[in-house]
Amino acid sequence: MRRRLQILLCTLLAFSLLAAACGNSGDDETADTTTTTTTAAPDDDSTTDDDSTTDDDSTTDTEPPALDRDTFVAIEGVPGVSDEEIAVAVLSLKEGNILGTCILDCYVKGIQAYFDYQNSLGGVFGRDLVIDKILDDELGFNQPKALEIIADGDTLVTFGATLNPTGYGDLNDAGVPTFNWGIQAPQNNGRFNLFPHLAVLCGDCTGRAVPYQMSLKGATTAVSLGYKISPESQTCSRTVGAAIDFYGDDLGIENAKVYDDLDFGLPNGIATQVTEWKDLGVDFVASCLDLNAMKKIAEELVRQGLRDEITLQHPNTYDAAFVAETGDLFDGDFVSAQFTPFEFTEHPQIQLYNEWVDKLDGPSAEQTMIGWMNALLFVDGLIATGPVFDRASLVDTINTDFTAHTYGGLTLPIDWSRQHEAPTDDDRLTHGAVQECTTLVQMQGGTFETVTEQPWLCWPQDDLSWQEPVETTFS
């Protein structure tokens, strides 16, 4: 026994000494990490230029040069590209989706609809756009599936929409352009081959959207809610609370309390907190929770007789099927869509979207639009790259030339030469959008209704003092 113990201890000691004497991979080459991704990081001075560009005309879109799209040039050695087609992969989530929302199917539908539209125009550079591979990461297998895409090497780009994108780092490192549902800042931050649909977002920037919603409703006292288990949700609730207080004097509003410790799914209900809101005189709830939790909160408000007195602000409830199921439970509540809301039916891009999604005879959900947007950026990038393209040139083109891309007017302008890194509350402009913009729709009778004439409400980022938003459209 003693001898065995001695051997074990000696082995451990030797291993410790060896371990202590060694270092970590990448210690000496931190600066090289991003340069190995086949895409050069944007130049620092591009920031100034881009600011002036978007300042001049924030509605400018970087449209691809239309004359190039029909030119066919034979290319060899580019993954997923043959003379007939350009193949892409989709990595998304179906089995094991803890939210029960439509992710993979809806996302694929959006991509397919946009590809159908483009193929109806003759494809791109004489080739049809094809979804060659659809992989379900089952919530826990994103990284191996991403590696499968890399290893197969038979698709040009990847489209990603999942809740746990552990493989994005590998896709980025392998130089695979990945257009994705960009709700996860950590997985997208500083990765120049990844294109989250809203660029990389700031997690802790105090914004004006929620204070504005309060003022619109004439509300004075808010609480903000976040999940303890999610750093994003927790930080969001603190940030929203801080924003309400920041503009408190201007608007006569205050944040009474931040609940950043809620259990995911509210398994113990929310009755005691709602009672506390009654005592605090709360008339507005700013939330950083999922749609299922919002339903639970609304039901508890009904029970305690507060539903008519408290307005809920929903960050993730832009789901027509979900809201239809809830009937009038959410009447009067606000929802912010991540893109020009579907309700602006006169918007050209929404019309185009509806036309092609309807042809696929399927539901139109938030994920469908995300898929459409991701596909749109890909195709715009491809066309702008020109008939001789590969992964690196595609990424390079988007990161260099697309300094105010709006997905055909579906979002505020994104400057891909700057917005691959997360802005901070102290410095919103270096890596952030020129304007702070939000959309706003209201729920009524299980449907969404527009609140504004134009889809977007915007404030300048370089002047944080309170001012009324400017209604804008990016079409």
Added chain:
Amino acid sequence: MILASFGEDLIRAILQGTPPGTVYALIGLGFVLTYKTSGVFNLAFGAQAYISAAMFFKARQDWEWGIVPALILSVFVLAPAIGLILERLIFRNLRTASAVSKLVIAIGLSVALPALFEIVADYKPVAGRSPTGIVPNGSSVFYDPLGVYPFSRDELAQIAVAVLGMLLLGAIFRFTAAGLAMRAVVESPRMTELAGIPADRISALAWAISSMFAGMAGVLIAPRLPTLISTDFFTLVIVAMAAAALGRLVSLPRALIGGLGLGWFIAIFRTFLPRWSDDYTWLEPFEDNLAPSLPFVVLFGVLVFWPAIRRSIDATDPLSGVDPPPPALASSTRHPLLTMQTRAFGVAFFLLVGWLAFFRADGRWVFLLTQAVILSIIYLSITVITGFAGQISLCQGAFAAIGGFTVFQMADRYDMSVLLAALIGAFIAALVGALLSLPVLRLGGVWLAIATLAFAFFFDAVMVQASWVGGGGTALLSGTEVPRPVLGPIDFGASDRTFLALAIVVFIIVAIGVIQLREGTIGRTLRALRGSEVAAESIGISPARARIIAFAVSAFIAGLGGALLSMQQKNVNYSTNFSPVAALFWLVLVVSLSARTVEGAGQAGFAFALFGPLILEGSLLEWLPFLNEDNLPSFFPISAKWRFVLFGLTAIQFARHPEGMLEFGKRRATHKRNERYYARDAARAAAAELAQ
């Protein structure tokens, strides 16, 4: 005035805690009912409840059935049918098995049943489609007799069924012959049969009743959930364990009161603590950190500090006698020639796999193989604690996460070598393991398992959220990134293959250590304790010391494996890799295959990482010369849910073959081969003798 306000707040808190408390009570009653009638701590209760709830929901929503026919189908037909099938196919053969064996099987079923139901019934949760209850307008009509807090019709139905169920079941147990017979069958089926009672029929009846109760509980609980998802039921089951613990798994009234008490306690805590912490700031950390973990803290506290739990004894058949010592490993009884052949085959196999891995495999397969090797290291921690010490630990994921987070923190804050950080992480995990073992020393069997599960959920709810563990704000922007090590001239970050080599080396070192442990004094001590704790104590063995060592060593290995897994994935990826539910799956896998051998851990690691890609996705078939990706049979890829179904159901074999299915198969094959070789030896010896 203040007192009046306090009184009203208290009453309101109690009323607000009653609906969730009733849910816990229903589940607690279910636990007690199943344990009393079958001797099983039924962790699959949530799965059974979910199936009935989903069936009811599907019948109501999709088929537009009325409440009564939907209820009859889901609760009075499907639920007892499931109970009867489980009893006939699984638990009838396990009446005399240990409570721990039954617990492992229940864990397996909790994994398998929901997935199986969803496949068979083609049920998919849809966000926002809330289940309806058994009362018309159950969630929209409220009653507020006290004018303080209203109850919905659904909640009143829950409360009524919980109370009536407790009374009815209590009456059945106390006053009916069937109730007495059910208890008798649990205590000793053999003695019951000797008394002329048909144990099989009584057992079947017990399972039908308890399953029906689970079904009813599921249908009643479902309207509380915004979306009907099986994981929500599992979470509720974990929370409600405290209620069952308060009932010591035998008292229905105590389980009812325990469930309600838990709901009330949480509501009172959440009502008053925020106010008090406004005045007394030292209470703020408690408010911030304790609130999310309250159910698990209560459960852990009940288990550790309530003497009645420590005194409770698992239901065992007095006629079943003393458990025999575990059978010798197949490898130790092999004929020398067979040993040689096995080793030659092993070497050839690993050379082939090694050649494929290092020279032919692409990045995906190298990743999966590396993951398999590292998971095998983590699973060796289960080999130590469960295979050698005979203890069920359900917090190996937390130990592994400690290793991962330590590497992340040390590298992020101090730029420390990750290999050194991995060792530090393993030592911290060992320390936590040893400390955890102290309060649970006196717990045995099922209770120890539940205490470790409570710790796992506490770690998940509180520790992971702490910035000095999970990263907090740092993780918000950059995640929990972990670099790979550099050892002299070898940069393990430069190539996945070199990292695979490192993982293999670490696995070999750990495996040798585990074998040394098994063959050494500690291993023998643990074996002695596993056979008979009293007998072991009589010869001077300290059970406490042995258990602490077992926990510490097991946690060390898990921590080391967790650190390596984080390095491999370059990120801790806590929720993917180390969540309490994932760790439950690990245990099921390891004990189903073989918990006592290094090979078992290895096979479990490879099964976890490679079963999906090789079998379910059809990659194995793709490698056949006449098949490829394009002409695979159309049913590929097979639904990932089958992974849970198949692995979950393999746990059923655990009670019959506690040594694991692979070890059992190995022993049978060894036995046959041995017979042949020894017969040949004898024939040769006889021939030689004749020749002389």
